Amino acid sequence: xxxxxxxxxxxxxxxxxxxxxxxxxxxxxxxxxxxxxxxxxxxxxxxxxxxxxxxxxxxxxxxxxxxxxxxxxxxxxxxxxxxxxxxxxxxxxxxxxxxxxxxxxxxxxxxxxxxxxxxxxxxxxxxxxxxxxxxxxxxxxxxxxxxxxxxxxxxxxxxxxxxxxxxxxxxxxxxxxxxxxxxxxxxxxxxxxxxxxxxxxxxxxxxxxxxxxxxxxxxxxxxxxxxxxxxxxxxxxxxxxxxxxxxxxxxxxxxxxxxxxxxxxxxxxxxxxxxxxxxxxxxxxxxxxxxxxxxxxxxxxxxxxxxxxxxxxxxxxxxxxxxxxxxxxxxxxxxxxxxxxxxxxxxxxxxxxxxxxxxxxxxxxxxxxxxxxxxxxxxxxxxxxxxxxxxxxxxxxxxxxxxxxxxxxxxxxxxxxxxxxxxxxxxxxxxxxxxxxx
Amino acid sequence: xxxxxxxxxxxxxxxxxxxxxxxxxxxxxxxxxxxxxxxxxxxxxxxxxxxxxxxxxxxxxxxxxxxxxxxxxxxxxxxxxxxxxxxxxxxxxxxxxxxxxxxxxxxxxxxxxxxxxxxxxxxxxxxxxxxxxxxxxxxxxxxxxxxxxxxxxxxxxxxxxxxxxxxxxxxxxxxxxxxxxxxxxxxxxxxxxxxxxxxxxxxxxxxxxxxxxxxxxxxxxxxxxxxxxxxxxxxxxxxxxxxxxxxxxxxxxxxxxxxxxxxxxxxxxxxxxxxxxxxxxxxxxxxxxxxxxxxxxxxxxxxxxxxxxxxxxxxxxxxxxxxxxxxxxxxxxxxxxxxxxxxxxxxxxxxxxxxxxxxxxxxxxxxxxxxxxxxxxxxxxxxxxxxxxxxxxxxxxxxxxxxxxxxxxxxxxxxxxxxxxxxxxxxxxxxxxxxxxxxxxxxxxxxxxxxxxxxxxxxxxxxxxxxxxxxxxxxxx
Ligand SMILES: Cc1cc2nc3c(=O)[nH]c(=O)nc-3n(C[C@H](O)[C@H](O)[C@H](O)COP(=O)(O)OP(=O)(O)OC[C@H]3O[C@@H](n4cnc5c(N)ncnc54)[C@H](O)[C@@H]3O)c2cc1C
Ligand code: SF4
Ligand code: SF4
Numbered sequence: 001x002x003x004x005x006x007x008x009x010x011x012x013x014x015x016x017x018x019x020x021x022x023x024x025x026x027x028x029x030x031x032x033x034x035x036x037x038x039x040x041x042x043x044x045x046x047x048x049x050x051x052x053x054x055x056x057x058x059x060x061x062x063x064x065x066x067x068x069x070x071x072x073x074x075x076x077x078x079x080x081x082x083x084x085x086x087x088x089x090x091x092x093x094x095x096x097x098x099x100x101x102x103x104x105x106x107x108x109x110x111x112x113x114x115x116x117x118x119x120x121x122x123x124x125x126x127x128x129x130x131x132x133x134x135x136x137x138x139x140x141x142x143x144x145x146x147x148x149x150x151x152x153x154x155x156x157x158x159x160x161x162x163x164x165x166x167x168x169x170x171x172x173x174x175x176x177x178x179x180x181x182x183x184x185x186x187x188x189x190x191x192x193x194x195x196x197x198x199x200x201x202x203x204x205x206x207x208x209x210x211x212x213x214x215x216x217x218x219x220x221x222x223x224x225x226x227x228x229x230x231x232x233x234x235x236x237x238x239x240x241x242x243x244x245x246x247x248x249x250x251x252x253x254x255x256x257x258x259x260x261x262x263x264x265x266x267x268x269x270x271x272x273x274x275x276x277x278x279x280x281x282x283x284x285x286x287x288x289x290x291x292x293x294x295x296x297x298x299x300x301x302x303x304x305x306x307x308x309x310x311x312x313x314x315x316x317x318x319x320x321x322x323x324x325x326x327x328x329x330x331x332x333x334x335x336x337x338x339x340x341x342x343x344x345x346x347x348x349x350x351x352x353x354x355x356x357x358x359x360x361x362x363x364x365x366x367x368x369x370x371x372x373x374x375x376x377x378x379x380x381x382x383x384x385x386x387x388x389x390x391x392x393x394x395x396x397x398x399x400x401x402x403x404x405x406x407x408x409x410x411x412x413x414x415x416x417x418x419x420x421x422x423x424x425x426x427x428x429x430x431x432x433x434x435x436x437x438x
Numbered sequence: 439x440x441x442x443x444x445x446x447x448x449x450x451x452x453x454x455x456x457x458x459x460x461x462x463x464x465x466x467x468x469x470x471x472x473x474x475x476x477x478x479x480x481x482x483x484x485x486x487x488x489x490x491x492x493x494x495x496x497x498x499x500x501x502x503x504x505x506x507x508x509x510x511x512x513x514x515x516x517x518x519x520x521x522x523x524x525x526x527x528x529x530x531x532x533x534x535x536x537x538x539x540x541x542x543x544x545x546x547x548x549x550x551x552x553x554x555x556x557x558x559x560x561x562x563x564x565x566x567x568x569x570x571x572x573x574x575x576x577x578x579x580x581x582x583x584x585x586x587x588x589x590x591x592x593x594x595x596x597x598x599x600x601x602x603x604x605x606x607x608x609x610x611x612x613x614x615x616x617x618x619x620x621x622x623x624x625x626x627x628x629x630x631x632x633x634x635x636x637x638x639x640x641x642x643x644x645x646x647x648x649x650x651x652x653x654x655x656x657x658x659x660x661x662x663x664x665x666x667x668x669x670x671x672x673x674x675x676x677x678x679x680x681x682x683x684x685x686x687x688x689x690x691x692x693x694x695x696x697x698x699x700x701x702x703x704x705x706x707x708x709x710x711x712x713x714x715x716x717x718x719x720x721x722x723x724x725x726x727x728x729x730x731x732x733x734x735x736x737x738x739x740x741x742x743x744x745x746x747x748x749x750x751x752x753x754x755x756x757x758x759x760x761x762x763x764x765x766x767x768x769x770x771x772x773x774x775x776x777x778x779x780x781x782x783x784x785x786x787x788x789x790x791x792x793x794x795x796x797x798x799x800x801x802x803x804x805x806x807x808x809x810x811x812x813x814x815x816x817x818x819x820x821x822x823x824x825x826x827x828x829x830x831x832x833x834x835x836x837x838x839x840x841x842x843x844x845x846x847x848x849x850x851x852x853x854x855x856x857x858x859x860x861x862x863x864x865x866x867x868x869x870x871x872x873x874x875x876x877x878x879x880x881x882x883x884x885x886x887x888x889x890x891x892x893x894x895x896x897x898x899x900x901x902x903x904x905x906x907x908x909x910x911x912x913x914x915x
Contacts, residue, residue, distance in 0.1 A: 025772060028772035028823065031773075031774050033470050034510065035572075035574070038574055047483065047530060049466060055465040059464060068460060068461065071460075073460065092701060093766070
């Protein structure tokens with residue numbers, strides 16, 4: 001690499017260190033066969049190589065070799081990726097695309113140096129702080145129930161929010177009240193005799209604010225399945241959003257906090273109900289390459305992590321109290337299917353509901369376009385992908401579109417609204433559906 | 439290339455489809471061939487034959503190289519813009535215009551993905567046999583330009599056996615049609631066949647009419663494992679000598695089996711020297727009969743185990759594993775170089791053995807698999823592009839492999855094309871006279887030499903050239 005490329009990239013030795021972050025071995029493992037191209041939603045939408053996994057890896061290689069700059073164009077290309085990891089499933093050469101894209105974004109972020117204030121605020125001041133999220137949740141609830149939101153809608157106040165936020169907020173349900181949130185007990189005992197493990201529920205950051213009820217539902221299903229559920233205190237955001245957005249240092253800090261909290265709680269298993277968080281939790285040991293002591297602890301943590309569907313498949317079958325006379329289909333969470341390889345378990349759970357008719361959706365494991373905060377950062381591409389997805393959803397004629405991740409749930413709600421299907425179908429989280437039936 | 443020319447191109451395709459930013463140029467600087475990379479000056483994505491013709495006129499007027507590109511999955515450096523210029527991407531020309539059930543033909547744009555053509559015609563009980571391992575990604579235009587083969591080549595032939603008519607644009611911008619739906623047609627030279635396999639060096643194909651067959655009713659897969667390579671090769675010869683032509687006869691050596699198993703986990707034995715994967719299609723009765731006889735022959739010729747797939751799904755799984763062989767090999771080492779030296783079927787075992795000897799001699803790791811039924815082998819080298827000294831030995835090994843193939847009456851490439859990777863070896867196969875004639879044909883189509891320059895005909899060296907990415911952005915115009 002020549003000295004002037006260095007300069008142009010935005011700074012001396014710092015940058016060399018940064019480029020070292022790229023595991024060139026892993027980049028070189030991409031044999032450019034293109035097998036991943038048809039699986040990639042952004043490539044399918046645009047037909048452009050730069051929007052394909054093979055193209056993005058080639059760009060990373062270019063930056064790592066110093067023949068390309070980690071500039072705004074590079075950054076935009078890295079962020080157009082949904083991080084859905086369908087390409088990883090398709091790749092016969094076993095290229096770990098998920099970790100490559102995280103590094104690429106990290107490189108882009110650091111090369112850019114001037115950070116956006118909103119981003120900074122979210123990543124440093126909001127997500128890592130449960131109590132601030134709590135406040136945010138209370139504020140959101142107050143706004144929703146007091147009708148402020150309707151007022152804001154009517155007066156056009158919403159228009160001062162950026163367009164993506166406005167677009168997505170219509171899909172958000174009323175969040176739980178602060179009072180309801182305070183009612184939560186720290187331990188929920190098994191219904192009947194405890195036959196299963198003691199489980200620490202990973203509550204998540206946004207998840208616990210916007211989808212408090214889903215966490216409660218998950219806990220109820222677990223207690224019905226014979227588990228004791230502990231709401232472990234001291235846990236925090238999983239760090240996935242940070243990692244995907246190139247904020248690796250922040251991500252590692254959060255991981256340490258979670259590992260410590262769950263170690264102290266002494267639970268048998270750590271269970272989550274959000275595909276995105278789960279994939280991150282299962283990758284904690286990869287985050288501590290240069291820290292053997294923490295890596296060891298991370299490994300023990302990772303060994304205990306289960307997605308809720310994964311755990312329920314290991315336990316005796318659920319006993320249902322009610323029947324459901326409806327058609328049900330399942331939208332895979334990318335991070336659950338491609339990231340964790342959990343595909344059959346949620347489907348089995350749905351098929352086990354008495355009375356329900358399960359229909360498989362074509363292309364169910366193709367990303368819905370939600371992808372963390374992608375629908376905020378790349379709204380237009382996200383909506384294009386969603387509209388394509390809704391054609392397949394429509395064909396199933398299902399009454400319930402079941403998801404395993406809060407982001408996908410919001411997106412599917414938005415999709416149903418965009419397709420004008422509100423009367424006919426409903427998007428639900430698998431745990432909300434099951435909790436009503438067991 | 440100056441901005442004036444870029445503006446002309448933009449005006450033709452629209453701003454959105456003329457790309458020239460550093461990232462966009464970078465991602466069209468390579469294809470699936472390892473070790474080659476060079477920057478284009480602009481990338482255009484036309485949506486019609488008219489736009490394509492207009493682009494060619496601009497390029498011809500300014501003497502700018504034109505590299506047609508489908509999905510960039512070729513393995514001979516065919517789409518690497520070694521002399522810069524314009525990369526013309528065809529994936530917006532991907533419409534399936536017609537499936538003519540009376541004439542048994544399909545007509546479509548060159549950007550149509552091969553597997554999509556398969557799905558569409560099979561839904562009507564029809565069949566387009568060529569099935570390159572890359573068919574889920576490759577375009578029909580790319581298949582035509584490379585005359586792609588596939589696993590069904592033995593019984594059904596290759597792309598050229600199915601292309602009946604083409605529409606193509608010459609560098610002058612002239613739009614011509616060759617061939618058509620006539621089953622018999624001897625009016626003049628067969629330019630259709632000439633364009634098939636021309637690797638984008640003569641014209642841009644903008645529409646294709648392909649022949650279809652009725653879809654075979656039944657299909658069965660059989661797998662045979664061998665302790666000895668020669669037994670496997672002899673089985674192939676014997677099956678055909680007994681007048682059975684299977685749809686597919688694939689061969690995998692021990693090393694390839696090990697790697698595929700690690701990837702696909704389908705229960706391949708790891709202590710065997712070779713395996714054959716044989717598929718027959720046709721009427722149910724015929725298939726059953728043939729598979730029984732093939733199994734018998736394989737056993738007689740020394741197979742230690744012969745198994746027939748119980749269900750179509752099991753058969754499909756085995757075939758899918760074979761399709762993934764190349765990519766799975768990529769897991770072994772960072773750089774995977776694959777060639778497709780081909781020999782007459784009867785010399786298969788000799789060739790496989792020679793590859794082994796050559797690999798040892800140069801101390802490089804080479805796995806061999808391929809289409810045993812038609813003698814088309816894929817000796818594949820797992821190496822590391824950062825190890826320049828080893829890459830040099832790899833080059834020498836492949837050079838010797840090409841010579842060995844020619845000596846056995848074979849050829850330097852069976853289905854992947856010459857491109858830049860084998861340009862230096864073309865004379866081994868066609869001789870100086872052959873090359874001179876081919877060049878005169880090219881001159882007739884492309885007097886200014888703008889169509890995929892540097893491909894097929896070597897400038898000088900007979901070496902796999904590692905193009906330095908820092909020096910590759912040739913400027914034109
Ligand atoms: C994993 C893997 C497996 C493969 N298996 C096989 C196999 O079994 N059999 C086989 O034969 N090949 C195989 N290939 C090679 C490759 O897929 C084929 O050569 C394929 O036909 C290329 O199609 P493409 O659309 O990617 O064309 P590209 O790679 O984009 O282009 C190939 C050539 O065609 C020219 N071209 C493209 N479109 C046009 C057009 N419209 N007009 C004129 N020229 C054009 C280009 O200039 C170039 O010279 C394999 C490749 C990979 C990576
Ligand atoms: S499938 Fe894997 S090896 Fe092939 S191009 Fe995509 S990332 Fe690279
Ligand atoms: S993660 Fe998803 S969007 Fe990103 S390159 Fe892979 S398939 Fe495409």
